[in-house]
Amino acid sequence: ETGVTQTPRHLVMGMTNKKSLKCEQHLGHNAMYWYKQSAKKPLELMFVYNFKEQTENNSVPSRFSPECPNSSHLFLHLHTLQPEDSALYLCASSQTSGTFYEQYFGPGTRLTVT
């Protein structure tokens, strides 16, 4: 257990569905991240929130919509996804002050778009 939880662990959805991924961190960190991990590709940073404010949006399609109500919770709202969006979605958290920026990851949500 890394102190970062994600639900659900597995999700199958049709292209017209709307669903949400949830992430919660119990580490007192101020930054939270959404990553997409596809087979044999580097981790793709999607969104970064620092003290609840979005500081990074790496040209992510609008069918992915993040929400960060507080420093401990992060959501990723999904709608009208495409089959190529099937991947492992990882949430991470870290401190962004001091000299150490280790990111702690949740177990991920395995998303399949049919």
Next chain:
Amino acid sequence: GQNIDQPTEMTATEGAIVQINCTYQTSGFNGLFWYQQHAGEAPTFLSYNVLDGLEEKGRFSSFLSRSKGYSYLLLKELQMKDSASYLCASLDSNYQLIWGAGTKLIIKP
């Protein structure tokens, strides 16, 4: 551009030593991370180097050469449980991690 290169796959024998190399080119540099990721699980932190040299932590060691844009992860006394992907990541000038695609390490008895 920003780029992290590491081998796609390596094979080693139980009890042996393996070195996984990583070269990086990023906009600024604030350190180099290594993570381990078992199949179907989250990446977990292994090491962080920001100064040149070797950092040893049990069976695992990590080396950094900033002038060469090069790092390696050294795993000694390999165990079957070390079969995993090893991810190299550089912390850039914006303190964002730039990730390599990972090296899948296969340990054979």
